Amino acid sequence: DTGVSQDPRHKITKRGQNVTFRCDPISEHNRLYWYRQTLGQGPEFLTYFQNEAQLEKSRLLSDRFSAERPKGSFSTLEIQRTEQGDSAMYLCASSLEELQETQYFGPGTRLLVL
């Protein structure tokens, strides 16, 4: 069990650029979640996958945000036309369906938009 991994760990970009983050869940976990955490706040739920199906995406912050999990394994979160307000920590978590209440978090990707 290597845990949830995320790449990159840090990303600095200029306003207006697109960014993409990757999350690799724990290998046998079929559920994958994305959260955003801003300074001084708790994580905020964004979206969720069961295998390759995106079952909840109404919480995505705007239509600039999109996520995929094409083969039911790793997932990507893309932010188009980044804004300074997108600066935050983006966290990924995974869980095993039978134990769906326990989510295991990755180290996060810290995004800074200049």
Next chain:
Amino acid sequence: AQSVTQLDSQVPVFEEAPVELRCNYSSSVSVYLFWYVQYPNQGLQLLLKYLSGSTLVKGINGFEAEFNKSQTSFHLRKPSVHISDTAEYFCAVKYSGGGADGLTFGKGTHLIIQP
């Protein structure tokens, strides 16, 4: 909508003293409750969880929490803290009625251990 309130943004405690971090949630239905810890520049680590059964839940690192349905609270306690407990602690809730959804987190409590 669910919400979680962590009343204390910071709690300073002397080493080896007991500590309680407070958490209240707003929901009239059954919920699952969690405490996570976040060390600097790291992801969240699960400390403990309440799904059902005994209202006193024991977790890792000597922490425990008590679920109180009438007061809609899930306070975290440790009888004797250590310097290594310095971290951010988050309480979270999830609706237990089924379906898929993420966790709703409080704003966190920064536990500061003073030597």
